[in-house]
Amino acid sequence: MITLRLRTFFWNAGALAAVVLGGTGCVRQQFFQPDARLDATSPLPPTADSVRRATAGRQYARHGGLYNALVGRHHRPSWAAPVSAPVFKMSTARPGGLRAGKVGGGFNSTSVNLTGPDGRAYVIRTVDKDPIRATPMAVRGTFLVNVLRDNVSSTNPYAALLVPPLARAAGVPHSSPQLFYVRPDDPAFQADSLVHFRGQLAYLEEKTAQAPWLPAPVAAVNSTKAFTSAFASPARRFDQPALLRARLLDAWLGDWDRHAGQWSWAVDAPTAAGFARIRPLPKDRDMVIYRLDDGVLGWLIGHVAIRHWVTFGPRYKAPVAQLSNGEYLDRRALNQLTRVQFQAAARDLQRRLPDSVLQRAVRRLPPAVYALEGPRTLAAFQARREKLPALAETFYRHLARRPRIGGTNEAERFEIHRYADSTVVAIFAAKSTAAFYRRAFRPAETRRIQLEGLGGDDSFVVENHRPNARAQPRIQIYGGAGNDEFRATTGQAGIRFIQEAAPAKDAFDKVPEE
Structure with missing residues (x-):
């Protein structure tokens, strides 16, 4: 789905892009490099295990100084820099070989899901991108596609290689991408949907980030x-x-x-x-x-x-x-x-x-x-x-x-204690004396606290422990589904209770978009 911001990018950048790109009026048909190998005019031997001089996308570096000054130099030299990479072979890329599965990818990369003999899931995806699928249909035949394609040069094609040792040191799970060259005649990539792989650089990595230091x-x-x-x-x-x-x-x-x-x-x-x-x-x-x-x-x-x-x-x-x-x-x-x-x-x-x-x-x-x-x-x-x-x-x-705190679809008890220097929110499961959520909010940091009961028959109890409690953050409570109970011990200044659920567009339990 195209976001409003991306649409704004197309139209706000259009006039300047037309000047910079020569105002061609239509999308360039041969935008991408035909083969990553710089010496692709000579055939790659069938037994070749690696290539020595390959580029991730040298088309991004074909422009001159004026273009770079207007649009940006970005990471263009890195896309055109010659690198070495092993040749991808489905039978040897991992011990025991890999088996190809579903073709996937978002609006940019093309990817193929792979499975090892041990059942572990991998994915191979193109290094270069084609974001044409992220463009509105009305502009797919125009120069604006050239603008978005050229913007891929803002990324560094080898940035993913930096992450594994940094994430490991930080204690954050990570995948370990490995760079490969895909032969244009590899039989595993002859389907029409895999045309972007042929003769290009690609990353093979685990489909799910790993954390071997954790259970x-x-x-x-x-x-x-x-x-x-x-x-x-x-x-x-x-x-x-x-x-x-x-x-x-x-x-x-x-x-x-x-x-x-x-x-x-x-x-x-x-x-x-x-x-x-x-x-x-x-x-x-x-x-x-x-x-x-x-x-x-x-x-x-x-x-x-x-x-x-x-x-x-x-x-x-x-x-x-x-x-x-x-x-x-x-x-x-x-x-x-x-x-x-x-x-x-x-x-x-x-x-x-x-x-x-x-x-x-x-x-x-x-x-x-x-x-x-x-x-x-x-x-x-x-x-x-x-x-x-x-x-x-x-x-x-x-x-x-403006923090937002939600319960669950089960019955819970919300306790809000308002002190002169803080507001403490605690949430308990029904019939439990141990809070599964507790935090103190400071008036210097928090202007409004939004609580959402979601489902279940919830109770909300507000206790004012100091007479100047009205100076505390405002509290807005959405009960949600169920028969909810609300009571405040000494008045309701700065508190609003609404039995209904929060507006759907930003409800706490709105399903995330992927």
């Missing part, structure tokens, strides 16, 4: 299933500290593309307390070290039209905008964490990412790409690491301003 989960599910199960019962709860660690890593990496579809979730076995943790499993790291605003058009897109397309650099530019694609997750699965916990997580991430880890990660770039980007990327990582506590403070204050 094996009972199941791995997508965001829709994870949140639906958490809304159903307090028996499944998000591992909020783990998600915070992952989200701070996202910000530090400059990875702005973290919507609900970019995550899987590990469901652990129930604890002795009787509930199961839901842990985050990030995937798809194509937007790491993104660079957009180094040209007039790129600057306009990133600063005016689509503000979450944030350029990676030594400082955090528009951090709230960069993190906004994950707002759905953050509002629902970081709502119990305090400022102290945000700061502790940031300092812990600093400690886990010493220069030795950063240097080892950046050296994973292919040599020709390291020569172009390595020192600059390392310096930016170091500078951003020092600013992590400030980033965490900005992130925390954004979320703390």
Whole structure:
């Protein structure tokens, strides 16, 4: 589905793009390189195990200085840099071989699901992208498709290679992508739907992020299933500290593309307390070290039209905008964490990412790409690491301003205690004396607290412990389905109770879009 922001990008950028691209009026038919190999005029021997000089997408580097000044140089030299890669062979890419399955991919990459003999799931996906599927039908034959295709140069084709050692050091699950060259005559890629693979570079990786330092989960599910199960019962709860660690890593990496579809979730076995943790499993790291605003058009897109397309650099530019694609997750699965916990997580991430880890990660770039980007990327990582506590403070204050807290579809008891210096919210399962949610909100940080009972026959009890309690954050309560009870001990100043559910467009239990 095309977002309003993406539509705005097409039309607001159109006039300038027409001038820059020559106003051709129609989409370029031969946009992509025909073969990644620079010496593709000579056939690749049938027994070849690797290629020595291949490019991810040299078409992005065909422009001159004026074009780069207007649109942006981006990562064009990296797309055209010659790299080495092994030749992909279905029978040897993993021990015991791989078996091809369903063709997939989002609006950009083409991918194929693969299965190993042990049942482990993998995916192979193209390094280069074709975002034509993300464009409205009305503009697919116009030069605006050229604009969006060319914008792929804002990504670094080898950025995903940086992530595994950094995520491992940070304690965040990760996949381990491996770069391959797909032969144009490989029989496994002759279907019409796989035309984008032929003669191109591709990544093979585990379909689900791995965390070998943690117990094996009972199941791995997508965001829709994870949140639906958490809304159903307090028996499944998000591992909020783990998600915070992952989200701070996202910000530090400059990875702005973290919507609900970019995550899987590990469901652990129930604890002795009787509930199961839901842990985050990030995937798809194509937007790491993104660079957009180094040209007039790129600057306009990133600063005016689509503000979450944030350029990676030594400082955090528009951090709230960069993190906004994950707002759905953050509002629902970081709502119990305090400022102290945000700061502790940031300092812990600093400690886990010493220069030795950063240097080892950046050296994973292919040599020709390291020569172009390595020192600059390392310096930016170091500078951003020092600013992590400030980033965490900005992130925390954004979320703390108007927190949203939901119960589940079972009956619960909400207790709200209003003191002069804080408002404490606690949620208990029916007939339980142990709260499964508890947090104190400070008036200097929080303006309004929204509570949603969701399903079940819930009770809401507000106790005012000080006469000046009306200075506390306003409280808005949506009872939701069920026969709910509301009472306040000494008045209802600053409190609003609504028996109905919250508006559907932003209800706490709205199913995430993937």
